[in-house]
Amino acid sequence: MSSINNISKRFALILIDPQNGFVNDGCWSRMFPIGQSIPILETFNRIASFLHSISNPDSIPILISQTGFSHYDRQIFEPINNELSQRKFHSITHTYKPHTNLSICPGVQQWLNEQLEAKLDIVIGGCTITSCVRDSSIQMKKKFPELNFFVDENLCAARKDNYLERCQRCLERYMNYALPPIEQCENCLKKDSNQQIISPVQLAYQQMKDAGINIIKNSILINQSL
Known part of the structure; x- marks a missing residue:
């Protein structure tokens, strides 16, 4: 079993749907009252800051899913996209995710097999905690029980009401x-x-823990040393 201490240098990253559609005036965000998507916007900005903090971007494999929005809504949130392009993250895999279960999307099982062979832990961020993050992490753990999955509370979010x-x-x-x-x-x-x-968010985290997923905060990834 890998320790949290070892993640700081040896991990792969999954970003679930970090798209414009979930924030500001995006199509998903507009389905809810004003302000409901603020936690997701704040988390997307934290993801950008986290990417900026990684000291070895050329050796971090990243898997990014995108759900079925169109045009501007489908695009990756600009601060995240800027960090990915400017920091020289070379190993980026994209996949289309039309449902909540990332594990059965094109190329995902091959990508996870590669991380298993490389003995890398998997850190997960994105949205939303109560649906895609919860379902995807649990299903990936079922298919790859040998992998260590770490869902990062600081890199994940849900709409505001789901914290009540x-x-x-x-x-x-x-x-x-x-x-x-x-x-x-x-x-x-x-x-x-x-x-x-x-809350639905608390329940989702508990269900992930029960499935063998580690729940952490990314300050651990940044501050712990090997």
């Missing part, structure tokens, strides 16, 4: 049917200590 804690009934409404919490739900409001109150 909910009762079990409202949580199931969201996870099963993508429905919002019941308006003025008494169980959510009173936060009875006898029942579990948890």
Whole structure:
């Protein structure tokens, strides 16, 4: 089992859908009230800063997925794209992802096999935590149990409402049917200590942990030394 300490120099990076469509006036962002995509915008900027901090860009394999937006919305968020091009990240693989499961997208299994042969850990960032990041990381771990997957909390995000804690009934409404919490739900409001109150984001992280995914913060990657 690889230690977190070793990731600082030896890792590959997966960026799930770091596209314009998820932020600002992008097509996905516009489906929700103003401000809902702010956590994703902040995370995309952190991804750009993280890429800038990597001291050995020429030796970091990167896999980037893009979902089915068109034109401007499909493009990679500009600060991220600038870092990728200007910092000389030479090993970049792109794949089209029409669903939440990255593991079955074209070229992904071959890419993961290459990282397994190179004995690299996999760091995952992108959006959203409750859907594509959760589903993709769990499914990749199932297909490649020998690989160490690290989902980075600082490099992942979801829309703002998904950080709000909910009762079990409202949580199931969201996870099963993508429905919002019941308006003025008494169980959510009173936060009875006898029942579990948890956000969709917290639940997604717990499900990833249960599947064998490591949950970390990227300050570990930057500050730890071998």
